[in-house]
Structure formats: structure tokens, C-alpha cells
Amino acid sequence: MPLHACLLQLIKRVQLKRKEVDDVLGGEEAWANVQKTDVTCPKCTYHQAYFMEIQIRSADEPATLFFKCVQCAAQWREG
Numbered sequence: 001m002p003l004h005a006c007l008l009q010l011i012k013r014v015q016l017k018r019k020e021v022d023d024v025l026g027g028e029e030a031w032a033n034v035q036k037t038d039v040t041c042p043k044c045t046y047h048q049a050y051f052m053e054i055q056i057r058s059a060d061e062p063a064t065l066f067f068k069c070v071q072c073a074a075q076w077r078e079g
């Protein structure tokens with residue numbers, strides 16, 4: 001596969017992932033008035049991030065934690 005095709009696929013995958021998160025959370029507005037917690041950002045290593053706990057699978061499975069860095073606005077999830 002040519003290199004640029006690989007890159008395009010990678011970019012597409014990242015964008016889809018981001019969209020998936022936005023769909024679950026409802027976009028930027030969802031982060032208004034949420035709590036902050038002490039956690040290290042994987043991108044800039046800042047020590048605080050906003051967090052939300054959301055049940056995205058069946059009710060008997062553990063909820064997924066979503067984080068958004070206070071400093072660089074990077075988003076990630078756990079669970």
C-alpha cells in the first residue's frame with residue numbers, strides 16, 4: 001500500500017474515534033459543569049482533567065470514564 005494511503009487510513013480512523021466520543025458525550029457542551037479529577041493527561045502530562053462516567057454498554061457492565069485535559073483539551077477514556 002502506498003504511504004499516503006496508509007496515512008489517509010490512519011487519519012480516518014482517528015477522526016472516527018473522535019466522532020465516536022463526541023457522539024457519546026454530546027460534543028463540547030457536554031463538558032460544561034463537569035467535575036475535575038487528579039489524573040495525568042497522556043498528551044501533555046498535565047495533572048488535572050474533567051471527567052464523566054457514562055454507561056455506554058449494558059447496565060451490568062462497568063461504566064466508561066471519559067476524561068478531557070484541563071490544559072490541552074485532549075480527550076481519552078478508560079473502561
Ligand SMILES: [Zn+2]
Pocket residue numbers: 041042043044045046069070071072073074
Ligand atoms: Zn493535556
